Each structure stands twice: as structure tokens, then as C-alpha cells.
Amino acid sequence: xxxxxxxxxxxxxxxxxxxxxxxxxxxxxxxxxxxxxxxxxxxxxxxxxxxxxxxxxxxxxxxxxxxxxxxxxxxxxxxxxxxxxxxxxxxxxxxxxxxxxxxxxxxxxxxxxxxxxxxxxxxxxxxxxxxxxxxxxxxxxxxxxxxxxxxxxxxxxxxxxxxxxxxxxxxxxxxxxxxxxxxxxxxxxxxxxxxxxxxxxxxxxxxxxxxxxxxxxxxxxxxxxxxxxxxxxxxxxxxxxxxxxxxxxxxxxxxxxxxxxxxxxxxxxxxxxxxxxxxxxxxxxxxxxxxxxxxxxxxxxxxxxxxxxxxxxxxxxxxxxxxxxxx
Amino acid sequence: xxxxxxxxxxxxxxxxxxxxxxxxxxxxxxxxxxxxxxxxxxxxxxxxxxxxxxxxxxxxxxxxxxxxxxxxxxxxxxxxxxxxxxxxxxxxxxxxxxxxxxxxxxxxxxxxxxxxxxxxxxxxxxxxxxxxxxxxxxxxxxxxxxxxxxxxxxxxxxxxxxxxxxxxxxxxxxxxxxxxxxxxxxxxxxxxxxxxxxxxxxxxxxxxxxxxxxxxxxxxxxxxxxxxxxxxxxxxxxxxxxxxxxxxxxxxxxxxxxxxxxxxxxxxxxxxxxxxxxxxxxxxxxxxxxx
Numbered sequence: 233x234x235x236x237x238x239x240x241x242x243x244x245x246x247x248x249x250x251x252x253x254x255x256x257x258x259x260x261x262x263x264x265x266x267x268x269x270x271x272x273x274x275x276x277x278x279x280x281x282x283x284x285x286x287x288x289x290x291x292x293x294x295x296x297x298x299x300x301x302x303x304x305x306x307x308x309x310x311x312x313x314x315x316x317x318x319x320x321x322x323x324x325x326x327x328x329x330x331x332x333x334x335x336x337x338x339x340x341x342x343x344x345x346x347x348x349x350x351x352x353x354x355x356x357x358x359x360x361x362x363x364x365x366x367x368x369x370x371x372x373x374x375x376x377x378x379x380x381x382x383x384x385x386x387x388x389x390x391x392x393x394x395x396x397x398x399x400x401x402x403x404x405x406x407x408x409x410x411x412x413x414x415x416x417x418x419x420x421x422x423x424x425x426x427x428x429x430x431x432x433x434x435x436x437x438x439x440x441x442x443x444x445x446x447x448x449x450x451x452x453x454x455x456x457x458x459x460x461x462x463x464x465x466x467x468x469x470x471x472x473x474x475x476x477x478x479x480x481x482x483x484x485x486x487x488x489x490x491x492x493x494x495x496x497x498x499x500x501x502x503x504x505x506x507x508x509x510x511x512x513x514x515x516x517x518x519x520x521x522x523x524x525x526x527x528x529x530x531x532x533x534x535x536x537x538x539x540x541x542x543x544x545x546x547x548x549x550x551x552x553x554x555x556x557x558x559x
Numbered sequence: 560x561x562x563x564x565x566x567x568x569x570x571x572x573x574x575x576x577x578x579x580x581x582x583x584x585x586x587x588x589x590x591x592x593x594x595x596x597x598x599x600x601x602x603x604x605x606x607x608x609x610x611x612x613x614x615x616x617x618x619x620x621x622x623x624x625x626x627x628x629x630x631x632x633x634x635x636x637x638x639x640x641x642x643x644x645x646x647x648x649x650x651x652x653x654x655x656x657x658x659x660x661x662x663x664x665x666x667x668x669x670x671x672x673x674x675x676x677x678x679x680x681x682x683x684x685x686x687x688x689x690x691x692x693x694x695x696x697x698x699x700x701x702x703x704x705x706x707x708x709x710x711x712x713x714x715x716x717x718x719x720x721x722x723x724x725x726x727x728x729x730x731x732x733x734x735x736x737x738x739x740x741x742x743x744x745x746x747x748x749x750x751x752x753x754x755x756x757x758x759x760x761x762x763x764x765x766x767x768x769x770x771x772x773x774x775x776x777x778x779x780x781x782x783x784x785x786x787x788x789x790x791x792x793x794x795x796x797x798x799x800x801x802x803x804x805x806x807x808x809x810x811x812x813x814x815x816x817x818x819x820x821x822x823x824x825x826x827x828x829x830x831x832x833x834x835x836x837x838x839x840x841x842x843x844x845x846x847x848x849x850x
Binding site for chain 2: 247254369371374375377383384395488494495498509525528529536
């Protein structure tokens with residue numbers, strides 16, 4: 233097990249290193265940030281001074297090693313546009329993105345499990361078919377277009393919910409959140425629903441498949457034979473077995489929610505990391521782009537690492553297969 | 560292959576689901592309207608001389624000064640939305656289909672190489688695919704477009720990079736299973752060249768699952784392109800795809816001019832849903848095991 237953990241950690245570190253080269257090389261190629269930052273009438277000396285102060289006059293590989301050395305100490309440079317360090321700038325936006333992603337996950341799970349159970353228990357009923365058709369739509373609808381339709385319907389036509397921003401926030405343990413006030417909840421509603429729809433379709437399909445499978449197994453028949461009531465059979469015995477894959481998938485998909493939040497945040501002007509990324513790409517704010525990508529890559533590698541290690545812990549076959557592949 | 564499919568009754572089997580048959584007809588109509596766009600559009604949306612700025616942002620069904628009717632309204636430049644959608648479909652479909660074909664070729668080559676050579680070739684190719692598939696496609700596309708800049712060729716490259724791993728994985732899995740079968744053994748005994756065995760014997764038998772994956776991926780590629788264009792990172796404004804048309808209308812949505820975004824979105828949605836329904840049925844017909 234220790235060898236497996238070590239090798240898996242080594243792999244993760246390698247992925248992070250490779251990504252850091254790719255990200256740096258990629259962002260270096262976007263364009264010259266000086267063109268945007270500098271006044272059109274600036275003299276040659278002004279340009280040279282600014283270029284030197286940002287470290288842009290050095291060779292690319294040197295810039296990379298400076299970047300890597302600083303990255304290891306948690307310093308990914310200073311935002312050209314905001315003139316503050318990039319990592320704190322992003323971490324400041326992190327709570328908004330996390331709140332959105334958590335709210336979307338909650339919606340997907342709390343709605344998806346009952347709907348999936350229903351569709352799984354009565355697959356041929358009208359309701360069951362409607363739920364499944366709806367889940368296909370959830371997969372097919374492009375997130376950004378659903379966002380526009382939501383704004384059009386609930387903000388422009390009906391005027392029920394606000395279309396942009398986060399509303400007032402309250403601090404909980406020093407972290408600003410918006411779900412504690414009514415106005416904040418109203419601001420959260422549309423973006424969270426928008427982000428949740430795709431995952432909702434996924435959860436419905438998972439739960440439905442699991443339910444149909446479980447209903448045919450012996451333990452369900454045994455529970456019925458014991459004379460347990462139907463709600464108890466479904467609510468306790470079936471549900472508990474379905475929850476394992478659901479929890480796994482929802483956990484794994486949390487990272488992709490953060491990535492897709494880029495789209496939702498842009499549409500609803502939600503002040504999170506994703507909107508910051510798009511704004512930064514548009515003004516070529518290199519350090520912020522690099523820091524965003526590094527943080528996201530790190531989050532992904534961590535999620536994958538934890539899931540892999542948990543699997544290895546729970547399922548000895550994974551460990552043995554890994555050891556066998558080496559031999 | 561088409562002939563063989565027809566003889567096996569696959570076409571009849573496909574038509575058994577009325578939803579799938581209807582989706583296929585609708586999809587063919589959508590493709591036809593994209594191909595025929597220059598002939599069926601009321602105006603050429605790229606020809607600025609035909610646009611009248613006084614007709615800007617007219618609601619659906621309005622009449623222009625010279626008597627023509629704008630069935631789906633006009634955008635902020637006075638461009639007829641119906642024509643814009645036909646031309647936009649063209650761009651979206653070209654991007655979706657061409658990127659899928661390139662990714663398919665690349666994925667097949669790498670997947671077959673991994674399955675045939677095994678060893679470190681297999682390990683290298685599949686590890687790269689694993690790492691790539693552990694990141695969401697939108698993140699990879701964002702990084703690549705940030706690297707490459709904008710343009711039709713750039714977005715195709717980004718979409719190919721996002722998709723190839725799916726094909727490589729599918730081909731490798733099928734090819735490994737097929738390799739153990741007797742017809743490959745007999746081809747080896749006949750001392751046929753490896754290239755001939757791989758291309759003429761192995762590849763045709765790996766195609767059915769690929770067709771299914773490729774159909775779904777065309778829809779995914781079109782969606783991703785639309786999303787990237789909406790974010791302002793995709794195509795240049797000179798060749799607006801559906802995503803760009805939607806982005807363009809977004810600014811006027813809060814003013815109540817819903818049609819500029821809504822109708823291109825509907826066209827995009829119809830295309831994607833039709834492709835997915837056709838793919839679903841194809842999966843049932845070509846490979847009952849996967850259903």
C-alpha cells in the first residue's frame with residue numbers, strides 16, 4: 233500500500249509539473265500584455281522600465297524558472313490589471329464559486345434521487361418516461377443557452393428573480409456567503425439551477441439504473457418476504473445501495489462543476505473565479521490566468537488522487553493490479 | 560459497409576423507433592438547410608450592402624422598408640435572423656463535423672498503435688489519454704484557445720485535442736478483443752503484412768462502436784464550440800456560428816429583444832437533440848450489448 237501511495241503521489245506531482253509547463257508556455261503565447269497596460273504615448277524608456285518591473289524582458293525559460301520557484305512558495309505573480317498578488321485575488325473569489333457549486337450539487341442530489349427512484353420503480357409509467365426524457369434534455373441543453381432562457385423567463389418577463397450579481401453577503405467564520413439572506417438566495421437561485429441541470433440529468437440516470445438493478449436482487453425479495461413495508465424496502469434497503477455510486481460520481485464531478493462554473497458565472501455576472509478567468513483572458517492578465525489554471529489543476533489532481541487512494545483502500549484488486557503491472 | 564448494413568436489416572431496425580426516425584429526418588432537413596443556405600436564405604447576412612441599419616432589432620414578423628418580411632426578426636445590424644441562422648448552422652456543422660473527423664483519424668491511428676504494439680507504446684498513449692480525460696473538456700479547450708488565439712483552424716485544433724482520447728480508448732478496447740479472434744490468427748498465418756492486417760481486417764471490425772461514439776461527439780463538439788464562441792474565445796465575428804449569434808443577442812436580452820438569442824439557440828438545441836436521438840438508436844441497432 234505504501235509503495236502504491238508513493239507512486240501515485242509521484243504521478244500526481246509529475247502531472248502538476250507538466251501542466252505548469254503547458255500552462256506557462258500557453259499563456260506566454262497569448263500576446264504582449266505591455267500593449268494593453270501601457271499608455272499609447274509612452275516613451276521607449278517607460279516601456280523598458282515597466283517591462284523590467286514585470287520581469288518580461290528576461291528570456292522565456294528564465295521567466296518559467298522564476299515562475300516555478302515562486303509558485304512553490306505560493307507566489308504566482310502580481311495581476312497586471314488589479315496590481316495585487318494573483319493567488320489572493322483568486323482565493324478571494326473562491327467562496328463565491330464554491331457556494332455556487334455546492335448549491336448546484338445540492339439541487340442535483342436532492343431533486344435527482346427522488347426523481348430517479350420514481351423513474352426506476354415505475355419505468356413504464358407516464359411520469360417515469362417524462363423524467364427520463366427530461367434527463368436527456370438536461371444532457372443535451374447547452375448550459376449557456378439554458379442560462380439565457382432562465383434570465384429571459386424569470387428576470388425579464390416575470391421579474392421574479394435578479395439576473396446578475398451575488399446580492400448582499402454575510403460573513404460566516406470570515407467567509408462571505410449569500411445563502412443566509414433572502415435577497416442573497418434570490419440571487420443564488422438562477423445560477424445554481426443553471427449549473428445543476430446537467431448533473432441533475434446524470435444523478436437521475438444513475439439512480440434509475442441502480443434502482444432497476446437493485447429491485448431484481450435477492451436482498452430486496454428477502455426484505456419483502458420478511459413483510460417489510462414498501463417504503464421501508466425502497467427507502468432503507470434499496471436507497472442505501474444506490475447511494476454508493478451516487479456519492480462517488482458526485483464527488484468526482486465536483487471538479488467539473490467548478491470548471492463549468494466559468495460559463496454560468498459569465499452569464500449571471502456571478503463574482504467567482506470563472507468570471508475572473510474570462511475577464512483576465514480578455515485583458516491578457518497573464519499571472520491571473522496562470523494562477524487560476526494552476527489552482528484548478530491542483531484541485532483536480534487532488535480530487536483524482538483522493539478517489540484513487542480510497543478505491544485502493546476499499547478494493548484490494550486495484551492495489552494488486554497496480555503491483556502486478558509493475559512486476 | 561453501408562450495403563452490408565442495409566442487407567442485415569439495420570435500416571429497418573433503425574426505423575422501428577418512430578422518435579429516432581423523426582429525429583433523423585429533422586437532422587437531414589437541418590443539414591440540408593445549412594448546405595443550401597446561400598440559395599434559401601432571404602438575404603446574404605455577410606453582405607453589408609444588403610443590410611439596412613434602420614431595420615435593426617425588429618421583432619419577428621416585421622416588414623422591412625422594401626416590403627420583405629423578417630420571419631424571425633433582425634439583429635442589431637439589421638440582419639435577418641433566419642438567414643443568420645442558416646449560415647450559422649453551416650459554420651457550426653462544419654466545425655463540429657471536421658473536428659470530429661480529424662479527431663477520429665488521430666484517435667484510430669493512436670488506438671490501433673496502442674493495441675497492436677502493446678508495451679510502452681500502449682502505456683504512453685493510454686496514460687496521456689487517461690490524464691487528459693481526467694480534466695473537463697471545457698477546461699482543456701479554454702487553455703488551448705488561450706494558447707492559440709482565435710480562428711476557425713484554432714478552434715478545430717482545440718476540439719480535436721479534446722476528442723481524440725475518446726476514440727483512442729474505444730478503438731484500443733475493441734481492437735484488443737478482436738485481436739484474440741481466429742481471423743486475425745489466420746491472417747497472421749497467411750503472412751499478410753501487418754499494415755494490411757490492421758487496416759483491412761482489424762479496423763473494419765472496430766468501426767461499429769466508433770460510429771456511435773463519433774455521433775455523440777459531433778453533438779458535443781458543436782455544443783463546446785458554441786459555448787466557447789459565447790464566451791468570446793471561439794470564432795471571429797466574420798463567420799458567426801450559432802454560439803456567436805446567441806452571444807451577440809445576449810446584450811439586448813435585458814431590453815426584451817429576446818429573439819436575437821432565442822432562435823439561434825433553438826436551432827442549436829434542435830440540432831443537438833436530433834443528433835443525440837439518432838446516436839441513441841444507432842447504439843441499439845449496432846451494438847445491443849451496449850444498450
